[in-house]
Each structure stands twice: as C-alpha cells, then as structure tokens.
C-alpha cells in the first residue's frame with residue numbers, strides 16, 4: 001500500500017500507552033511488558049479506545065527458523081470502498097464488510113515487517129516506515145526488534161518485497177544505513193522501475209524520490225534478483241507483479257514446513273482474499289495484480305501452507321481456504337507452537 005499512516009494514531013496517548021506483547025519464546029521481553037503495562041494501567045490509558053498498543057511483536061517457529069513479526073504501525077481510514085472494490089458498487093463493498101462483522105465505513109490496516117532467524121542469517125523482510133512514520137505513531141520496527149531481543153546490527157540480510165514507502169522507509173536512519181551489517185536483496189524489475197529518472201513528472205515521482213533517498217545509497221551491498229532466484233538458505237523469490245511492477249513474494253521452507261511472505265499481493269483479509277478480482281486503488285496494474293493474487297493464493301490454498309501478509313490483521317499470519325471463488329482467511333493460532 002502507499003505510505004499513508006496514522007489518522008488518529010499520531011496522538012500522544014497512543015505513544016504513551018505503547019507496550020509490548022510478547023509470545024512464544026520472546027521471554028527476554030518479559031520485564032519490559034510488565035513495567036510498561038503497569039505504567040499504562042496507572043494512567044488509565046489502557047481504557048482509551050484509540051490507544052492501540054504499539055509496537056506489538058509475535059514470535060513463532062517454522063521448522064528450525066524463528067520468526068518475529070513486528071507491528072510497525074497501523075492506519076485507520078474512511079470509505080474502504082474508495083480503496084477496495086473500486087470496480088464495484090460501494091454498497092456491494094459495504095455489504096461484504098458488514099456480512100463479515102466489520103464496519104462498512106472505516107478500515108484498519110497494519111504494517112508487519114518480519115525477521116527470520118535461520119541460525120546462519122538474520123533476515124528482515126520489509127522495514128516499515130522508519131522515521132517517515134514516527135510523527136504519526138508508526139516506524140516502530142526497531143523498538144519491536146529490541147523487545148524481541150534483537151538489534152538492528154544483528155540483521156545480516158534485508159529482503160524487500162517491493163519499494164513502496166511503507167516497506168522501505170526504515171532502510172535509512174539519520175542519513176545512514178539503519179542495518180549497517182546487512183546486505184540487501186531487491187527485485188531487479190522493481191528497482192529499475194522506481195529508480196528510473198523518467199518517473200519524474202508522473203504519479204510515481206514521489207515513489208521515485210523515496211527510492212533515491214532510501215534504496216539507491218545501499219545498492220553497492222545489494223543483490224538484484226528475478227523470479228525464481230534464491231534469497232538465502234531455504235528462501236526463494238517469486239515474482240507476483242501488479243501491485244507494483246516488480247513485486248516479489250518470498251517462499252520460506254525449513255524442515256519441511258513452509259510459509260510464503262506475500263507482501264502486498266493481497267492487502268485486506270476479506271476484500272482482497274474473498275474477492276481477489278476486486279480492483280484495489282493501490283495496485284498499479286489492476287488486472288496483473290488480480291492475476292498474481294489468484295496465482296499466489298491458489299498455491300497457498302492448494303498446498304495448505306501458511307502465509308504472512310504485510311497488511312493482514314496482526315500478527316499477519318494465517319492460511320487460505322478456497323471459498324466462493326476466492327479464499328477464506330484462517331488466522332494462525334497455535335499451529336506453530338505444538
């Protein structure tokens with residue numbers, strides 16, 4: 001999605017009430033949780049409906065790989081039908097939301113970068129907003145990693161699904177690489193599109209400038225990949241273009257367990273999964289994006305494998321089951337814990 005954050009979430013209450021929820025093996029974070037939770041409770045801020053706690057982390061194991069998902073931020077916006085199902089009657093979009101126990105006129109989107117600790121690599125997939133989101137309560141990745149027991153210096157590889165601002169904003173911090181020990185894996189087609197000077201004077205100019213500021217300074221440490229290329233041990237890239245020209249998804253496998261990081265292939269767990277053909281305002285090539293959604297989620301549903309969708313409800317991990325011409329989202333519960 002495009003880098004819009006924060007309507008209602010840049011308020012200081014949300015920041016003050018921030019606490020960390022750690023699950024699984026994130027025991028290092030335990031003292032932080034209790035102290036900050038206690039502080040929030042003491043000020044009564046936990047009763048503030050706007051004070052959604054951030055950052056939040058979730059940890060689980062896929063085979064021998066440890067995943068840490070961080071909620072970098074959230075965004076609440078109005079009129080979902082102006083973003084999803086733009087080729088549908090707004091009443092049809094509202095009815096589908098209502099039928100799924102969701103409000104018809106407001107929508108919440110999360111931003112969920114993920115860290116994969118393979119034992120030999122510490123791989124970060126997408127980086128959140130970084131400094132560009134902080135005034136609005138996002139850009140919380142570094143705090144989340146710290147709560148999980150990692151620092152930015154631990155990251156050995158940053159893999160990017162695509163180069164929109166909500167995925168690359170965290171690459172640089174104060175004019176320097178935020179992950180100074182990392183190499184980068186970037187889709188060749190994606191970088192070629194956004195870095196091209198011919199984007200100037202087009203609707204893609206803002207994205208072009210963001211890439212020049214956040215990605216171009218790092219290209220000496222980058223490997224540019226195409227469909228089917230390996231990213232790291234047990235991790236392969238697949239082209240799933242449409243949302244952006246070179247959008248990639250990453251297939252991860254450890255000890256026979258599989259998960260696909262789907263990036264922005266589908267951005268809403270009802271409106272994009274149940275209705276994969278509905279057009280989405282943020283998809284640059286709408287027909288290609290719909291075709292990529294069907295291809296990726298057909299594979300996920302057929303093979304019954306897990307996926308992590310960057311904008312799905314936190315912790316953004318689940319499964320997809322064929323239903324009604326689309327896919328029913330089945331959020332993960334304890335599948336990875338026992």
Ligand SMILES: [Zn+2]
Nearest residue numbers: 001002166264
């Ligand atoms: Zn996005």
